């Protein structure tokens with residue numbers, strides 16, 4: 173016999189009641205003597221959650237409620253599907269621990285490899301048109317609000333452009349369909365002229381006057397242009413877009429109807445994860461540039477040199493640290509000042525690390541050995 | 548007056564929570580609506596008053612369609628925002644037109660799906676009210692917050708030379724008027740929102756009603772701002788003190804002549820990341836205290852002035868200190884456990900808030916009866932639910 177309460181349909185008043193089951197039928201006796209009976213199949217029983225009150229809805233809409241969950245499960249076990257699979261999972265501690273391990277494991281694996289791999293796959297599976305679509309208005313928007321026309325002489329622009337078209341673009345044999353276009357712009361920010369280069373997914377590569385002025389020779393310009401080509405080839409803009417969307421959706425699901433404190437943690441987490449991806453993109457673009465430089469017979473040391481020059485320039489100019497929010501720029505390379513934490517949050521790797529990589533490639537460039545393949 | 552009680556436990560909810568996450572992962576997100584239902588049911592059913600409990604009646608199947616639409620919609624918005632700046636503006640405008648409707652349907656849905664002691668809730672507020680409360684008034688406030696300063700900037704640009712005494716005075720006056728306007732508008736918005744929602748709630752045949760004054764909201768807001776100034780000043784003094792302790796900072800008097808970036812540069816030169824971390828934590832704590840103060844005060848005022856069917860009264864005994872402590876300790880709990888402590892944090896929050904929610908049960912609840920509800924298209928309501936428009940009853 174199960175003790176509980178009984179409500180008639182839609183009414184708040186409750187009556188003490190008991191439930192008994194015999195074979196395939198139930199009898200509910202309500203205080204005051206009323207008897208309700210019927211076939212067990214006509215009862216709608218709510219799924220068990222923890223130990224909260226269970227509701228058994230009768231065919232007339234009235235409700236029998238009881239907290240004697242185990243007894244109800246026992247009764248139903250014989251006749252129907254019992255407390256349900258989900259509660260079975262929830263009530264087994266060993267299963268919980270397994271769930272815990274799987275959850276943490278797959279979360280880490282998912283963020284570390286799953287999301288980047290999936291985005292890379294999707295980014296490359298999409299037609300090239302998608303790239304053009306993303307970049308569609310970006311350049312005109314930047315022209316409107318960020319850039320000014322270049323002050324470089326037309327002769328100089330043409331010389332760099334020709335060199336780019338004749339020497340660098342052919343290095344990208346695999347992507348003949350890509351149309352690379354080089355743009356020159358001036359970029360002033362807070363009274364300083366900013367050295368920078370950025371790539372749009374369409375193949376438009378923009379270099380600023382200050383970058384051209386800071387670089388000492390053609391090799392240095394080439395190293396950065398190749399880095400930008402690396403971003404285009406690897407479709408990093410598109411990947412980043414997909415990654416951000418995936419992470420955003422995942423975070424929303426994890427936090428569910430969370431409160432502000434949880435949100436803060438989740439927000440910080442997603443910043444860390446997405447900047448981790450951005451840093452990997454930079455390394456990938458660097459590696460692309462180094463390989464192509466070896467192929468073209470340019471010493472990768474040039475990249476190290478120009479990075480250091482830009483960093484030095486930014487350090488000397490910048491007082492307050494501003495976050496350079498333009499994606500895909502090798503030039504916003506000032507070392508984040510707040511040590512490791514900010515280093516980890518920053519979307520660009522530290523210049524030192526990248527310079528080290530360049531020097532490693534430069535070593536084998538000088539030795540003319542094939543060992544670079546393994547770098 | 549009797550307090551509500553939360554009967555759940557952290558570990559019990561942890562088991563539900565972790566299985567939810569596991570199934571969401573395995574099903575690549577499809578399980579989310581069912582997970583949400585189990586979640587809601589656990590919290591509703593564990594909330595009791597005199598042996599009667601709340602119930603959440605929506606099913607995963609009911610939520611799924613709305614959830615899919617919401618997901619597709621969110622993805623489209625996020626892509627459009629990233630693709631073009633004009634698209635971002637369009638997405639913002641589009642959202643602000645849709646959101647009031649979604650909130651309206653969401654209120655209706657989640658109320659209809661909630662019951663207490665076998666009697667359903669309802670929401671009968673009108674669509675016009677939703678647009679006034681969730682589009683027009685917030686829009687005005689945004690206009691004030693962004694429009695005012697932009698106006699000053701525009702005006703400054705047109706000035707030929709440096710700013711004189713007169714212009715400075717004019718700007719100061721304008722800023723003052725703007726701040727007063729913003730405070731009043733925010734209080735007005737808060738008041739109207741609360742009115743719209745509370746007066747739209749029904750419990751069976753019973754009507755919730757409330758009569759609030761903007762003035763009181765202004766008072767609470769001003770007190771919060773005063774508290775903010777006080778706390779900020781103590782943090783500033785503490786920071787300076789720490790700098791002096793860390794050694795080498797010029798003289799105390801010099802500080803006031805230096806601008807913020809110089810102070811930052813000094814901090815960076817001396818590499819005291821620890822000190823900066825402390826200041827950051829201090830700011831976080833200050834935020835918790837301010838939010839806790841505002842929320843607990845508003846809650847007390849609204850509850851004390853709300854009545855069900857003209858005779859059932861409510862009251863909130865939630866204090867600033869207990870709420871602030873809850874927020875801080877929960878934040879630490881979640882941070883230290885890398886998120887695994889979330890279930891305990893949620894249970895702790897529910898326990899504290901419900902314990903401090905008091906209901907006058909003298910006149911009894913037995914007389915309430917569920918009312919017939921007209922079945923409208925449920926789609927909009929479900930979309931609202933998927934967007935997580937949060938409007939819990941107990942909280």
Ligand SMILES: [Zn+2]
Pocket residue numbers: 399403454457499500501502
């Ligand atoms: Zn880059």
